Amino acid sequence: MMTETTELKVEEIRAEAEKDIGCPVNKALYYMTEFINGPMCGRCLPCALGSYEARDRLRNIVGGRGTETDLFVLRRIMNEMREGSLCKKGKDTARFVVDWMSTGVYENHIEGRCPEAECVALIEYRIIPEKCLMCGICKEACNYNAIIGEKKEPYLSGFPPFEIKQRMCVKCGDCVDACPYGAIEMRGRKATVGV
Numbered sequence: 001m002m003t004e005t006t007e008l009k010v011e012e013i014r015a016e017a018e019k020d021i022g023c024p025v026n027k028a029l030y031y032m033t034e035f036i037n038g039p040m041c042g043r044c045l046p047c048a049l050g051s052y053e054a055r056d057r058l059r060n061i062v063g064g065r066g067t068e069t070d071l072f073v074l075r076r077i078m079n080e081m082r083e084g085s086l087c088k089k090g091k092d093t094a095r096f097v098v099d100w101m102s103t104g105v106y107e108n109h110i111e112g113r114c115p116e117a118e119c120v121a122l123i124e125y126r127i128i129p130e131k132c133l134m135c136g137i138c139k140e141a142c143n144y145n146a147i148i149g150e151k152k153e154p155y156l157s158g159f160p161p162f163e164i165k166q167r168m169c170v171k172c173g174d175c176v177d178a179c180p181y182g183a184i185e186m187r188g189r190k191a192t193v194g195v
Contacts, residue, residue: 047090141178
């Protein structure tokens with residue numbers, strides 16, 4: 001009876017990840033974190049050691065620090081867990097993560113792009129100078145003082161367009177919602193290099 005409850009818990013974690021999260025890498029990170037905190041028993045080494053290492057590798061990828069090595073190690077861990085785990089929970093965990101890895105999104109993350117725009121470390125908000133009328137509404141909406149610039153005064157010139165300081169920006173999107181001219185857009189971090 002207890003085994004059935006635990007196996008159901010693993011399925012519930014996957015269902016929650018599938019329902020609430022769009023990015024496959026975020027799904028895997030959520031799943032792995034909840035698996036470690038819940039149904040993982042830790043009795044066999046492939047699962048006990050592999051789960052923690054996999055979670056760290058997934059954190060790197062979601063955090064924009066992921067490398068090809070992280071992907072290689074993650075695949076290897078999942079293969080070891082799938083074959084070496086003594087219980088169905090460990091094997092299912094490996095299968096779930098491998099399913100999400102087959103989407104190709106993991107490689108996008110390594111290149112610095114999250115197609116679902118959920119991984120905060122991989123996105124940036126940018127003000128498009130050609131569209132910005134320097135009204136200052138976005139600056140007023142930003143609670144983190146991440147937008148710099150001066151509101152344009154009538155009949156005066158020399159005002160540069162507003163700009164978002166990326167180190168201060170928490171990617172909340174309040175500025176996008178506030179801008180009545182559609183002058184702020186979200187882009188992948190790597191796509192904006194040199195812009």
